[in-house]
Amino acid sequence: MAKPTATYKITVKASTEHLSKVRNFVAKHAAAFGFDQQEVADIRLAVDEAYTNIIKHAYQNKEEGTVEIELGHDRSKFWVTLLDTGAAFDTTSYSEPDILKRIKDKKRGGVGVYLIQKLMDDVQYQTEDACNTIRMIKNK
């Protein structure tokens, strides 16, 4: 049986090279926590999108930045937190993407934040002392 609370952490450079490592780290713990395949897939994708956004937007593809990925759980919920020290995400500038319009304008992406919100039960963004945090929660 899983312990009532537990936390785990890895730190990686902000590079897409580490995407599968980060996804697998989180998915392994999500599966051990007892989520079904679809729930594990949801968490895996949400973490991918959050980490990709940090690489592209917070650090603007400069690979010297670092990202900390922490995860933990109690009996009823599983959370993943990503921390970076790049440019903060402005939540006020966010609006739900119009996919049809983006296709017509030949624009790609811009859908990661939307996906994270659909995949997880609660998503919180915070910036404090030049450290940005995205905390994503999935309920059991």
Added chain:
Amino acid sequence: MKNLNINHRKVETYEVLELAGELDAHTASKLENTLKQLISQKKHQIIVNCEELDYIASAGLGVFMAYIEDVRSMGGDIKLSNMNPKVYNVFDLLGFPTLYDIVQKEEQAIQKFQTDESE
């Protein structure tokens, strides 16, 4: 680390890209380069067979978003086939099934191209 492999073959007049592995922000450029090459050669009838595709993130979907208009404006299309349920689910979350032809089997994609042409 899993990567993305793309196998390009021709079926009749159609370009079939078989994707295997994981399509994310790290591997999306590989698919993008392949699509760009096809488009530059005026090969616009493209089928992407996703049978061996284990995973897709939005950076992968972004490649399809960026090039579909170019392909369609030249009278072609990008049709997607053979997705596993997990990969389909990601397309579905973003409403792609109403914007793209996503079919179960590669042959159905060919049939759809033939129907498109006869219209």
